[in-house]
Amino acid sequence: MSHSVGGVRQAQKQKTRQALLDAALGLLEEQSLSSLGLREVTRVVGIAPTAFYRHFRDLGELGVALVEEALGSLHAMVRAILVEQAGAEERIDRTVAVVERHVREHPAHVRFVARERHGGVRAVRQAIAGELARFTEEVAEVLKSQPVSAGWRDEDMRMLAELYVDRLVTTAAELIDAAEDGAEGAAEEVVSRSRRQLRLISIGRRHWKEEGGEVV
């Protein structure tokens, strides 16, 4: 597979494409996508403004690419944890720990998603919503296969999954805020609170059938 297609050509293109994504992500730490300038990005990369069009039609398209980069890898991670055979308590701890680590390693990606989830660019909003919906569906399936979920309606399964996913996304956003506020124990407090919240949801889940399921 040495003479596939292209070669040096495509590799170089991919490289500056990635440089554009990285530069944009950096600039987006202090502004939102709808105020980001095309020239601003190319200036950081060190290429002519017009070269941008070789890679993206506009900044919205770049934004969608960033969404995939930010959310694509997350699926496998959380899925791997949830599928483990372990007590509820341990699963919660490990999930929160993964979120914490993810925020520490990719803060710019997390901030980007939090910011543009309800941001000013429709295409990006929809991309995030779609990715998060897929994610929620995956979580719902895993939860469904657990013994505790016997007798649950698919509809209720999804509302529970959304509850979990939303909590994780919110926790990630709070960790970002805590980090930039510089308050000392802020991050630890967020983590502790998030764990207790997940625990409360887990308790509600176990007692759902007794008192919640029938009333609809």
Place this chain on the structure above:
Amino acid sequence: MSHSVGGVRQAQKQKTRQALLDAALGLLEEQSLSSLGLREVTRVVGIAPTAFYRHFRDLGELGVALVEEALGSLHAMVRAILVEQAGAEERIDRTVAVVERHVREHPAHVRFVARERHGGVRAVRQAIAGELARFTEEVAEVLKSQPVSAGWRDEDMRMLAELYVDRLVTTAAELIDAAEDGAEGAAEEVVSRSRRQLRLISIGRRHWKEEGGEVV
């Protein structure tokens, strides 16, 4: 109180100030604050660009004013409902109904808060965070006074309040999205799901002391 101070002068100023806020809110339906232009706003109002400075130092200051306008009235509303003596089921229904109505009556305000909560302007982010924190604290106090909360630590009280408040904010944001997507039964589905989620949290709350409280 006829000759208070100013008179026609101050009234007129207040009027164009409000016009600026309204115009900005309108423009912000399709973009975010950090990309909003000062001239853009004054053009809609019909005044000279420089007149803007008579009311706000910059758009960030206008944004903070919008936050107060959007979130200020909300406190009393939800507080009034929570304080009612009624079954958990009924309180949930009425709370969700209030949120639903609020979104229908002030969609632009809701969208603004959702968008700028993690948006690109620090001062506005902080204003929203502060307002939401005050709100959460109020909810926590009301919840604390209910019989079910006997023996709860203040810390846990706050994490529960945050769980509730976050759920309401998320529901509001989802209702906005549902409305603009134009899908037929989307809004009803969001409301139904939100009710069940609040119910599950409420169930978890009732069983918290038995299994959650001791493990810390």
Place this chain on the structure above:
DNA sequence: GAATTCGGAGGACAGTTGTTCACTGACATC
């Protein structure tokens, strides 16, 4: 009724923006 305050107008400034077009030159294909 004269003096003052102050919301707003209007011109001008230097910078910036997205997009167009014809172009170059290194790589890829045959």
Place this chain on the structure above:
DNA sequence: GATGTCAGTGAACAACTGTCCTCCGAATTC
């Protein structure tokens, strides 16, 4: 080794931005 593809260039375009300054005139104050 000639031919074509195509990532990146650079000049030029009209449109726009935030801010400075001077001025006007009506509401306020004394």
